[in-house]
Amino acid sequence: MSERHLLTGNHAASYGAMLSRAEVISAYPITPQTTIVELLSELVASGKLDAKFITVESEHSAMAACIGAAAAGARTYTATAGQGLALMHEMLHWAVGARLPVVLTNVSRAMAPGWSIWSEQTDILSQRDVGWMMLFAGSVQEAQDFVIWSYRAAEQVYMPAMVSMDAFILSHTSEPLLVHDQDRVDAYLPKFRPLYDLDPSEPRAYGGLVNRDHYFEIRHKMYEAMERAGSVLAEAGAEFGEVLGHHYGPVEAYHMDDADYVVVTAGAMSSNVRAAVNALRDRGVKVGMLRIIVFRPFPFAEVQTQLAGRKKIAVLDRNMSPGHSGIFAAEVRSALSAQGVLPDVFGYVLGIGGRDIRVETVFDVVDDLLTRDRPERALYVGVKGLPIGPARTDGEVHPIEPLPAEVTP
């Protein structure tokens, strides 16, 4: 029986892994992911989840253990955040090249130094070139559902998938959700049929030396799989609606029918954008929200269709690729330029290091969007002492002042 519960995003993710019948779980603790694995270890210990639980000694090893287990035919799950995901980077590549459908929940947080455990998308977006499917959850329900949805698609195209959840805003916030019925999930997500299985009956080598004559072709098969992943995700998302009652797609279009102005967003801040859009519509502003749910493979068709013909586009980035722009903005621009029609895209960088994004912040962004003539690559929102605007280029690096005499011993 499916049941309504009040859970944090983290615990919802744990239930997602449990309902997906993960068989080998390997994780290393890092704030704010810890409660995901704590609950999973309780579920395993109590027997509610029949799985092997490996408490590894680093995130790099967590991914390596999942890769080993997946290569040996097991459905694997892990979770991490920030530094941990960065440490996994080398092995994230390995999961892709080995075509292992590992599923990972990343509680997206800012990168050190300084230490920050608060919400930011830079960590996960830094991995966008590796080849993992990437989904951005915007609610506790989605924190659970996207894990299940990911397995379904990943195990069809044999590509790994990661689900982003905002640090603390989702991970530690309780919302009501529907915890699905196990039988229904089993109907949606059949037993894992591995592409291959390490077994002495098949004495083969996996992943060894490949010279220039062969590497491209083997990689190309992976590129083609990733090209198919978009439609696989779309079909699987539709079927999620049929079997489990929630339909998911690569994007969510809100008040987009007649929107002249669009705010492109992803993740938990979308709920504030939604509230702002409602208020702005009441004031007569024809604004809509385009929420990106599947970031990889990038939903070119949906983005192009939804944004074509609009007057102005604001893209919200809770991340920054220094020397370039917010990453969602860059990706949206490149999707649109491929089509040849380029509505004005304004990139807004905000919420860095967990800086709060409120409904008022969205109002400020839309105000700027409506009043600013020319689009800017990256407009920083909420930097103390600066209005919304691009980075200054006339500054200098200030030396660090020595401590005042009263302070030094």
Place this chain on the structure above:
Amino acid sequence: MPDLTHVDGYPEIPVSLLPSRGMLQTGDWRNLRPVLHPRPSPCTAACPALVPIPRYLHLLAEDRIEEAHAVFTLRNPFPAITGRVCPHDCEAACSRATRDGAVSIRVLERHLGDRAADLPHPLPQERSGRHIAVVGSGPAGLSAAYYLRREGHAVTVFERRDRPGGVLRYGIPDYRLPCDVVDREIERLADMGIGFSTGVSLGEDVTLEDLTTDHDAVFVATGAWRERPMGVPGDDLLTPGLAYLDAVNRGEAGLPGAHCAVVGGGNTAMDVARVLRRLGADVTVLYRRTATEMPAIAEEVERAAADGVRFEFLTQPVAVAAAGGRVDVTIEQMRLGEPDESGRRRPEPTGECGNVVFDAVFTAIGETADLSPFPAELIGDDGWLTAGPSGETGDERVYVGGDLITGPATVVEAIAAGRRAAAAIHARLEGATTPAWAESLAEEALGVAEVNPAYFPRRIRLEDPPSAAVAPLAEETATVSPVTALAEIERCYSCGFCNECGTCFVFCPDSAISWDDGPVFDYEVCKGCGICTAECPGHVIIEVKEQL
């Protein structure tokens, strides 16, 4: 193999499609190719009979007695005999000798001889129509008879005494070589169809000319039985040692008295001394040089000393007188001077003399051959028969060998001489093919430095175990058990001969040597690293330059 000219032929991941076998031709890397190249071992090369020792030891270790015996008897028909009396030059040359003791080849040879005692000798398939006379049934004559008979020739052995065996029966004492062992060997020869005509003396009952007329060839090996007299006053009071042994072997002599002396330092002297000692006498050996120059087999000297025989070196009897039924010997002290023609330092009198009285004094100072049956033209200026390396004489029908030519030597040298003469006789009469037993060593023997002893832990060598018999002249040693023999054979490095130890197989890093009761080299993958060559204990694998 899928089609790799199109991306659709590729797998989704870099998963292997083929085993490396046949796909990685690393044999192309090679400059040097390992090959099996057997060579004579140092022990074989040192053996006067050229017995292929590592080869027969390997067969013996695998309990393949018939094959071991067949390999051995290609060179020496009598392992049970030489396994008891041979001075084993092979052991002196053994690669292991300077490390922890030579392999006890003689003990193993005796073991083989005794285990094979009931195996029949090969019966010739056809009659060649030739008839060869062998004169003398000592080891040289018996050996020649055996090899000639193998080739289908009719062979008659003429023997002066009433029983065959020569020095084997009438010279060497029973405690070293029991008569029943000799009887057994004679019987096996008779079962081959060799005829024995005893009581026939060359020169008295039959002449050389008679024999050459009635036979296609004659091999004379009548030995050296004429004992040298001392040539000092009163030497008629001295007892010739060989004649004494002869009488003892016939059961017609015993202990002559409680205190005896033996003059001489050779094998006959040791035999006499030990017989006397075993019969209960107090025995002193008088030798004019020192222990270093003694020509006797070292083992026999050691055993004599262990028996309690006393040695007085640098002593020479110079006069003998009767002393009331006993013998009073004047003994002069000698000293060593410059080497003589034998290469040993010449004994020189010092002038100091003393007298000792013994119950009996025996002489064993050398034997010579009786050349009277031979025509003068066959005798050289030096007074010896002129003979080629295989016993050829001036008369092409007549061959000679053994002590008759060399003077007192060893049983194995006589056996080798008999075989060489048989080979020469057979070649002259038949000529077409050379039988396997007639071949000689193909190439130079392996050197001690070339072997690899790494896989042989130190272990003390085997000695003859004592026999349980108590009678004074009963055989003093026993034959070792198969288990003991096997343990000793494991000490053999198998120089120059592949005994299938498997060391090359174990250490090949490339699986380039497979094992089929011996190494099989896969030259498609062998990289020529040289490990098998370096690790082969017997240096049987060598590297040859690869043809480019």
Place this chain on the structure above:
Amino acid sequence: MKWSIPITEGMHPGNLGCQACGGALSMRLALKGFGPDTIAVIPACCWSIIDGPWPVHALQIPVFHTAFETAAVVATGIKAAKAYQEKDVTVVAWAGDGGTFDIGLQALSGAAERNEDIVYVCYDNEAYMNTGIQRSSSTPIGAWTTTTPDERPELRPKKDIMGIMAAHAIPYAATACPAYPEDMLRKVRRAKETTGGMRFLHVLSVCPPGWKMSSERAIEAMRMAVRSRVFPLYEVVDGEDTTITYMPEEPVPPEAYFEMQGRFRPLLDDPDQLDQVKALIDKKWRSLVARHEATHGSPVAAD
């Protein structure tokens, strides 16, 4: 055959190891002990190449190639999956010294501390040979490598990996050497059969190009390592009980081992350091003997 070594091969003829490669021989011998019900994990090391380029495979067991530092933990993951599937198979991590002593040490320690049900074999050629002979923490004092050239010699002793493994109190750890194949095979079998946690084998693996010596003396070099007590053969059970499994009956001085190899030229040219090295070898040997005697309660001939 006088050796009790199985005839069946687990390794095909045809691999890309250098001539007289100790790693190739170690694998060949080890597979005879592990048998076909084995899965191997190979991180970046010489064996990544020796196995042959895609699409060929030199071994008769499945091999999962993985990143440099991950051998122990990928093996852990594979074993977890097989345990979940209730399939009994030996999972072996097969790594070089770099992937064990240095970059792989974290994963190794993690797996050992968790006492994972895997076998870990380190075949140790005492430097990063696959990348062209750079020093690792397993490079012995005085050995030349490209990063410890004559002007900047190796001053640090070889890291005591067996001590580290003993400190984790795993059920079984042992040193082995392909020049003593029967001892090595016995240890491989014991590692395979031991249950209750992790097993570790430290195998000395000659590298003629890296050790700067002629290929045909490869086995002899490893033999000298053992006979000179530079590389003793012993076992440690549960981190405590120590057994020396081979007492060199005709021991040789360490120089006999060093002089065979061009890489020890800096050491041989520095008599003071050579004396220190020899003193250290002696000290470690005596300590090993003491531990053996403490375990077995009986003295051994230490000289």
